[in-house]
Amino acid sequence: MNFLTNISIAQKLRRIVFLITGVILIIASLVYVAIEVHYYRKNLVQHISVLADVIATNTTASLSFDEPKTAQKILNSLHKEAVITRAILFQMDEEPFASYSDEKEVQATIPIEDSRWLTKAFLEKVAMNRYDNDDLDLFRPVLLDGEPIGYLYIESNLKPLYDQITNYLQIVTLLFFFLMLGVYLLSYYFHRSISGPIHYLVDGMSRVSKEQDYSLRLAPGDNDEVGVIIEGFNEMLGQIEERDKSLASHREELERRVEERTASLSKAKDDAESASWAKSEFLATMSHEIRTPMNGVLGMTELLLDTSLDEHARRLAHTAHRSAETLLSVINDILDFSKIEADKLQLTHEDFNLRQLLEETLEMVTDQAHRKELELLPNLPPDLPEWVSGDAARLRQILINLLGNAVKFTDQGEVSLSAHVVERNADHYKLAIEVSDTGSGINSAQQEIIFDAFSQADSSTTRRHGGTGLGLAISKRLVSLMGGRIELDSVPGQGSRSLSAKEG
Amino acid sequence: MQLSILLLLTGISLPLYPATPSTEYKLKAALIYKLTKFIEWPEVQSDQSQSSFGICLLGEDLFGEALDELEERNVLEQSITVYRFSQSDAIDARCQIVFISKSKQAFVVPILQSLKDRPILTLSDMADFAKQGGMLQFTTGKKHVGFRINLESAKQSNFVIAAPLLDIATIISSKP
Numbered sequence: 146m147n148f149l150t151n152i153s154i155a156q157k158l159r160r161i162v163f164l165i166t167g168v169i170l171i172i173a174s175l176v177y178v179a180i181e182v183h184y185y186r187k188n189l190v191q192h193i194s195v196l197a198d199v200i201a202t203n204t205t206a207s208l209s210f211d212e213p214k215t216a217q218k219i220l221n222s223l224h225k226e227a228v229i230t231r232a233i234l235f236q237m238d239e240e241p242f243a244s245y246s247d248e249k250e251v252q253a254t255i256p257i258e259d260s261r262w263l264t265k266a267f268l269e270k271v272a273m274n275r276y277d278n279d280d281l282d283l284f285r286p287v288l289l290d291g292e293p294i295g296y297l298y299i300e301s302n303l304k305p306l307y308d309q310i311t312n313y314l315q316i317v318t319l320l321f322f323f324l325m326l327g328v329y330l331l332s333y334y335f336h337r338s339i340s341g342p343i344h345y346l347v348d349g350m351s352r353v354s355k356e357q358d359y360s361l362r363l364a365p366g367d368n369d370e371v372g373v374i375i376e377g378f379n380e381m382l383g384q385i386e387e388r389d390k391s392l393a394s395h396r397e398e399l400e401r402r403v404e405e406r407t408a409s410l411s412k413a414k415d416d417a418e419s420a421s422w423a424k425s426e427f428l429a430t431m432s433h434e435i436r437t438p439m440n441g442v443l444g445m446t447e448l449l450l451d452t453s454l455d456e457h458a459r460r461l462a463h464t465a466h467r468s469a470e471t472l473l474s475v476i477n478d479i480l481d482f483s484k485i486e487a488d489k490l491q492l493t494h495e496d497f498n499l500r501q502l503l504e505e506t507l508e509m510v511t512d513q514a515h516r517k518e519l520e521l522l523p524n525l526p527p528d529l530p531e532w533v534s535g536d537a538a539r540l541r542q543i544l545i546n547l548l549g550n551a552v553k554f555t556d557q558g559e560v561s562l563s564a565h566v567v568e569r570n571a572d573h574y575k576l577a578i579e580v581s582d583t584g585s586g587i588n589s590a591q592q593e594i595i596f597d598a599f600s601q602a603d604s605s606t607t608r609r610h611g612g613t614g615l616g617l618a619i620s621k622r623l624v625s626l627m628g629g630r631i632e633l634d635s636v637p638g639q640g641s642r643s644l645s646a647k648e649g
Numbered sequence: 650m651q652l653s654i655l656l657l658l659t660g661i662s663l664p665l666y667p668a669t670p671s672t673e674y675k676l677k678a679a680l681i682y683k684l685t686k687f688i689e690w691p692e693v694q695s696d697q698s699q700s701s702f703g704i705c706l707l708g709e710d711l712f713g714e715a716l717d718e719l720e721e722r723n724v725l726e727q728s729i730t731v732y733r734f735s736q737s738d739a740i741d742a743r744c745q746i747v748f749i750s751k752s753k754q755a756f757v758v759p760i761l762q763s764l765k766d767r768p769i770l771t772l773s774d775m776a777d778f779a780k781q782g783g784m785l786q787f788t789t790g791k792k793h794v795g796f797r798i799n800l801e802s803a804k805q806s807n808f809v810i811a812a813p814l815l816d817i818a819t820i821i822s823s824k825p
Contacts, residue, residue, distance in 0.1 A: 206813035209683040211793050215817040290686050 155340035162332045163325065170324060174317045178310055185306045186281075189228065190274055193283050193301050196226065201287040201297050204234055208242060208287060208295040216243035228301040230280075231256075234287070235296040239267055242295060256300065263298060270296075279303040342371040346378065359386040425487050432480045439476065442469045478615040481542075485622045492626055497537040499564075500529055503578075506544045507562055514552050514560060524563035530574055539623050544578065546616040551582040558583030587635045596621040596631065671711070677774060677787060678715040680794055681748065684772070684785065685724040687814035690745060691768050691807040701730040703743040707760065708735065708750030737763050749773040749783070757781055761802075768806055779821035784808065786821070797821045 149157050200219055207216035216234050223229045223245050231253040232245040246253035255263055259282050266273055266284040270293055274283040280300055287295040349363045362379050366372035446466040454462060484490040507523055514521050544562070551560045560582045568575035587595060596617050624631050681704060702724040706716065710733055719729045724745075734740055737760040740747055747769050753760060754775045761782045764771055771784045778786040779797040784806070786797040796818035803810055 203813050203816065206687055206811070206817045209686070210680065210796070210814075210817055212795070212817040219816070 153340065154343055155336045158336045158339060159329070159332045162328060166324065166328045167321075170317075170321055174314075178313065181310070181313075182306065185309075186276065186303070189281055189301060189303070189306075190283070193229070193281060193299055194272075194274070194285075196223075196229075197283055197285045197297055197299055200232070200234075200299075201285050204243070204287060204297070205289045205294060208234070208236065209289060213243050217245075219243075220245035223299075226301075227305050228303075230300050230302045232297070232299045235267075235298065237293065237295060239296070255298070259298075259300065266298075267296065279307075338367075339371075342366040342375070346371065346375055349375075349378070353382065359389060421487075425489065428480065428483045428487070435476050435480075436473070439469060439473045443473065478619060481619050482615050482622075485619065485626075490623075490626065492536040492539060494534055495537060496532050496534050498531055499533045499576075500525055500531060502537055502541060503544070503562065503564060506541050506548065509545060510548045510552050510560075513549070517552065517556070519552060519555055519557070520559040522559055522561035524561055526565055528566065529564060530566065533574065533576075535627065539627070543620045543623055544580070546620045547580040550616065551580050551584065555582040555584035587633070592633050592635060595633070673789070674712045675715045676794060678712050678719060680787065681716075681746065681772065682719050682722060682724075682729075684814070685746070687811040688770060689809040689811075690725065700727065701743075702727040703730050703732055703745050705732040705734060705740060705744035705747045706750065707737055707740065707747055707753055709752035711750065740764065740769070744769050746770045746772055749775070749778070751775045757783070766805065768808075770806070770808055771802070780823065782823050788819075795819065799823060 148160060152160075200223075203219050204216045207213060207219070220232050220234060220243050223232055224247065227247075229245075230247045233241050233253055233255065234243040236242045244253035258277060259280075262275065262277070262282060263284065270286050272285045274281060276282075280302055283299045283301070285297045285299075286293040287297055345366070346363065349361065353359065353361055359382050361382065363375050365379075366375045443466065446462055446469060449462045450459065450466060481490070503525060504523065507521055511521060548560065548562065560580070562578070562580055564576060564578045566574055567577050621631050685702070704716070704719060706712065710716070716731050720731055722729055730743070732743060737753075737756070740763075745768070747764065749757060749760060749771065751774065757773070757775065757778065758781055761771060765782075772787075773783050773785075774787040774789070779799040779802075782799065782802050784799055784803045786799075788795040788797055796814070797820075798810060798815065798818045799821050800810070800815075801823055
């Protein structure tokens with residue numbers, strides 16, 4: 146159906162009507178011609194047979210009394226029959242007696258293509274006829290009183306039929322064009338009733354999509370499919386319009402809500418910022434305000450211990466001094482952590498003796514280790530750099546935390562401190578400082594969290610060993626501030642090895 | 650020659666009976682037979698009792714055995730019988746055709762008169778036969794024998810002559 150694509154409905158209708166009309170006309174004409182030819186041939190045989198009978202009867206006397214002139218006269222009368230091309234009257238001895246040819250002045254002879262058929266007919270001596278291509282050959286014995294006295298042969302041609310058909314086809318062709326013209330005019334008149342409403346609908350659609358005007362409604366069409374489409378289109382426009390309205394109101398509602406939420410969020414942000422600032426202020430103030438009285442307490446208990454006290458009073462004062470020290474360290478931890486969290490911690494840069502710092506640090510936990518009968522093993526190779534630059538106080542804090550933890554969680558065996566250079570560049574070293582113990586060890590799940598704030602391997606340790614749980618968290622953050630990292634290598638029951646790498 | 654001499658000697662008491670007819674009369678004998686097929690015979694069709702078709706000859710016999718040969722043939726399923734008469738009074742109902750010989754030319758009018766209104770076809774090859782009231786006359790042309798037909802006479806005796814024969818014949822009316 147290629148000829149029906151890419152054209153308007155009006156053209157489609159017109160082409161369909163044309164096609165159907167044309168095909169029907171052509172078929173009808175062909176059928177008519179076929180029937181005409183069939184009956185013409187059938188009728189021609191009958192017609193020529195009657196003619197032959199008449200001629201045979203009329204020529205009996207001529208044949209009987211050997212009077213060919215009259216027979217010739219009778220045969221000549223055949224020129225009125227345009228169909229007959231030749232006729233020959235034979236005597237019993239098959240000699241031509243009289244003949245007729247439609248061509249003037251030409252003696253009719255037996256055509257070559259018919260001679261064999263005629264020979265057969267002469268033998269059989271009965272009436273017969275045949276169609277040889279477009280020729281009708283007819284053979285009749287001339288009977289007188291039931292006895293053959295001669296033969297008649299008539300040849301007719303279908304040319305008049307074909308002339309007639311040609312004529313007919315010319316008329317049909319002319320008629321065809323007039324009919325097509327009529328069909329064209331009629332279809333032009335009628336298709337408007339179909340394509341008109343469709344055009345109207347298409348116009349309406351393009352207007353809606355161009356102007357985005359969904360309030361438009363089309364006038365209802367006829368009571369047919371197009372009418373239904375128009376109705377449906379109007380309904381659809383109504384639904385779209387309604388949806389538009391609800392969408393618009395929904396959007397407004399949404400915008401209003403977003404504004405509300407934004408306002409409340411920015412207020413919350415302001416509140417949080419001011420609270421954070423207040424907290425920092427508070428911490429900065431507190432670090433000073435808390436330490437001053439603590440130092441007072443420590444100083445006074447030290448002075449008290451230097452006086453002459455009896456044994457009981459001395460023990461009490463000593464306990465008070467130790468408690469104050471513990472409290473100060475806890476407070477320091479908390480303040481350090483707060484500072485780190487608030488990004489307010491600044492590292493200092495000063496030259497210090499590394500070996501000396503490591504040895505001093507080890508000494509600081511000696512008392513604690515000896516009380517638990519643990520062995521402290523320093524492993525400081527001689528190629529260790531002597532003077533390095535960095536924040537010595539913070540490095541010491543980290544190492545005390547690690548060593549303290551190692552001593553705290555080891556019941557027997559040893560705690561070792563080792564250091565070595567990993568990388569040596571022109572202006573800085575990369576050092577690995579390792580603390581290992583033979584303590585209880587930490588399982589892999591807890592290894593992940595012990596460097597988080599306020600956590601210990603399990604909550605029971607807090608009760609047994611004390612501590613805020615901030616030490617390792619602070620250490621980890623300090624190391625990362627120094628550009629290094631802390632690694633932990635431990636299997637439960639086999640001790641722990643914490644490794645801190647530091648650059649400086 | 651001996652035979653003709655003998656005939657001359659025996660005189661007119663003997664019937665005229667030529668042993669060998671001329672070609673012309675052989676043909677005419679055949680034509681008489683053929684003619685029967687182009688004529689509707691009123692009497693024969695109504696009278697079935699008659700067993701033969703009579704062809705009668707009046708006057709001098711120039712046909713000889715050529716006429717007798719016709720007896721082997723049939724007309725309307727009746728065998729032909731040939732009768733020869735010398736006087737017209739003797740012609741009776743057995744005759745369907747009477748061929749009047751040229752020898753009777755002088756008496757043709759009274760003979761025809763006597764045969765008038767009888768169902769007998771009168772035939773002759775004498776000149777002006779048709780004009781004088783005879784129904785069918787043979788004419789001898791250059792090549793072949795032709796016919797003259799007096800339709801009035803034929804109709805008077807209720808003969809219908811077939812159209813094809815009329816086509817090839819010359820129609821003659823009686824003398825006024």
